Amino acid sequence: MGDESRRVWPIRRRGDGLPATTPADDLPADPFPTEPPPPEPEPVRMDAPPRLTLAAVRLAALGLALVLTIGITMVRLFVGGPPSVEELRAQAGVDNWSTIAIGVKDDQPGTAEGRKDGTWAGFDIDIAYMIAADLGFRRSEVRFYAMESEDRARMQATDVDGHRVPVQMVVASFSITPEREARDNVTFSQPYLFTEQSVLTLHAHEKVSALEEFKGKNVCSLTTATSLSAPEKAGAKVHQRNRIGECIADLRARRVDAVTTDAAILAGYKARFPQEFDHWDLGLDTTEAWGVNVGQNAALKTLVDLTLYRSYKDPQDNRWEIAYANNLQSEVPANRGTPIAQAEQPAVTKPDVREQPWERVFP
Numbered sequence: 001m002g003d004e005s006r007r008v009w010p011i012r013r014r015g016d017g018l019p020a021t022t023p024a025d026d027l028p029a030d031p032f033p034t035e036p037p038p039p040e041p042e043p044v045r046m047d048a049p050p051r052l053t054l055a056a057v058r059l060a061a062l063g064l065a066l067v068l069t070i071g072i073t074m075v076r077l078f079v080g081g082p083p084s085v086e087e088l089r090a091q092a093g094v095d096n097w098s099t100i101a102i103g104v105k106d107d108q109p110g111t112a113e114g115r116k117d118g119t120w121a122g123f124d125i126d127i128a129y130m131i132a133a134d135l136g137f138r139r140s141e142v143r144f145y146a147m148e149s150e151d152r153a154r155m156q157a158t159d160v161d162g163h164r165v166p167v168q169m170v171v172a173s174f175s176i177t178p179e180r181e182a183r184d185n186v187t188f189s190q191p192y193l194f195t196e197q198s199v200l201t202l203h204a205h206e207k208v209s210a211l212e213e214f215k216g217k218n219v220c221s222l223t224t225a226t227s228l229s230a231p232e233k234a235g236a237k238v239h240q241r242n243r244i245g246e247c248i249a250d251l252r253a254r255r256v257d258a259v260t261t262d263a264a265i266l267a268g269y270k271a272r273f274p275q276e277f278d279h280w281d282l283g284l285d286t287t288e289a290w291g292v293n294v295g296q297n298a299a300l301k302t303l304v305d306l307t308l309y310r311s312y313k314d315p316q317d318n319r320w321e322i323a324y325a326n327n328l329q330s331e332v333p334a335n336r337g338t339p340i341a342q343a344e345q346p347a348v349t350k351p352d353v354r355e356q357p358w359e360r361v362f363p
Contacts (some may be wrong), residue, residue: 005178042284082352083299085306085361089135091299099141103157103167106146107245109339110268110327111173120144123264124290126323127192128171130293147172148242148360149222152185155295169300170293173265175226176209188291189304190349194342195288197227198263199280200270202251211236211260218256220297226288227261234239252276262288267340269330279338289346305351306361314363321344 081127089095104124106114112122125144129283132142145157156164180186199208211219215235221227223240231238239256241247247259248269259266263279270279294300311320328340355361 001349002234003301009112082354083302084354084356085303088299088303090355092303093100094135094299094300094303097137099143099298100132100135100137100169101143101145101165102132103147103152103156103172104144105172105244106144107243108154108173108265108268109272110331111265112171113268114144115147121327122268123323123327124171124173126319126327126354127292128169130311130319131169131171131304131307131325134310135303137284150224150242152293153180153186153224153346155293166299168294168302169304170270172292172293173262173290174279175262176291177226185296187294187296187298187301189294189301190308191289191291191346192308193264193290194346195262195264195290197230197260197284197286197288198234198266198282198338198341200248200251200259200266201257201278201280202254203276203278205258208258209283210234211282214258217258220256220259222247222300225261230282230284230286231260263339264290264341267328267331267335267338270338271334274334279335281338302351302353305348308345309348309350310363312345313350 025182026141042351044079083091104120104122105112106120108122108124110122112120113125114120128144129139129142132139144157145167147157147167147170149172151157152170152172155167157167159165174188176188176191181188181354199206199211199214211231214231217236218239219231219236220239220241221231222244223242228238228240239247239250241250244259245263247256247261250256260282263281266279270277283319292301311317324341324343324345329343331340350362353361
């Protein structure tokens with residue numbers, strides 16, 4: 001303590017505070033009086049620790065549960081669950097491709113046609129461009145190669161010099177069937193078009209209502225096509241060709257009486273040559289669902305399905321509708337009521353893809 005807080009004790013003087021009967025001279029002189037000891041400090045009061053209440057326990061448990069939930073979510077987000085788009089691209093090998101090779105038909109007006117100037121046109125071509133764009137390829141980086149029907153499962157096409165070329169996917173009016181998936185190891189995307197089987201004849205042919213009308217007659221169809229079984233069951237003499245253009249040549253030369261395959265294919269010839277051919281609806285119940293063949297590349301199938309799902313679900317994505325209007329709907333007047341294809345994109349199931357918080361994978 002400082003001097004100002006000290007308690008000063010006065011020096012005793014003779015006679016001060018002494019009884020009257022005691023002589024002052026008898027008292028000893030004390031020139032150095034001592035200070036009394038400081039008072040004992042008061043004990044510091046310690047408050048008791050707060051008691052642990054049930055509310056505090058519950059709050060702590062809630063906080064722990066929240067931390068665990070966040071941790072599990074982060075693990076699932078970055079480790080577990082379905083693959084992300086980035087992971088699918090790595091698995092499919094897309095990021096290693098400088099161009100994308102796509103097998104298509106080249107002799108089908110309205111669906112897929114190779115022009116003399118080197119360009120391509122048709123519904124399948126536009127669908128292929130749509131998928132390639134979502135995979136990150138410019139139109140100039142897409143390579144189309146013509147292929148015959150029997151090569152669609154093999155994923156082998158032919159370049160302009162006649163050399164065999166492997167392709168990454170096939171968009172070639174290829175109908176989805178369990179037999180093809182099991183027997184030929186074909187991996188199809190979800191369907192991108194619904195059509196049906198029909199018949200093409202030369203102009204002024206008598207009305208056709210069923211394939212049974214060609215019993216004992218010559219009918220041409222595509223090799224390995226789903227349209228082969230119906231004329232065979234009807235008793236027709238079926239001629240198989242690898243290209244629809246070969247069937248058309250046989251019909252023009254009257255080597256066959258009719259050509260039968262998918263209506264979306266035959267409608268293009270009727271629209272291109274309206275005075276040469278007639279297109280007939282057979283009223284068959286079977287629906288032909290066209291799909292993209294990706295071989296054994298399961299990750300690529302998921303990416304293709306993702307494009308088809310976006311096109312189907314996103315009202316602002318009208319690429320499918322534009323492709324249909326430009327290539328198939330435009331053929332309706334010339335085909336005079338014969339159904340060509342369903343005018344709406346087939347429903348697509350949402351693919352199993354993980355959407356990262358910073359992405360917008362699904363519409």
